[in-house]
Amino acid sequence: MADDRDRPNPQQPRPVKLEIDAETAKGRFVNAAVVTHTEDAFFIDFALAYPRQPVRVLSRVVMTPQHAKALLRTLADNVARFEKRVGEIPERPLPNVSGSDPEPSN
16 A cells, blocks of 8 residues: 555646757847736736837747646745845836737637
8 A cells, every 4th residue: 555655746846847049048138018918828028118119028938727726826935025024115107008918819
């Protein structure tokens, strides 16, 4: 009979090993994000905005609604931990950046 310690616990998240190439690891600075959604997916456009220039989208991330909700929780948790350690992050008014809504899928 197998010991309960040998079975994976569905409540325990399994560690994930991430692989990243050198170019991606450098990262890209963005100072704007536009979020849109359909019934099936969330679209997050990460962009760079300079004064008196068009806002340029540098990357689009598409995810399921379940992953979007998990991302929301993860970001909230990380912001809370950051503010506990470093101090409150001051908020500024967000610019009104409009993006085109993705077409709903059929």
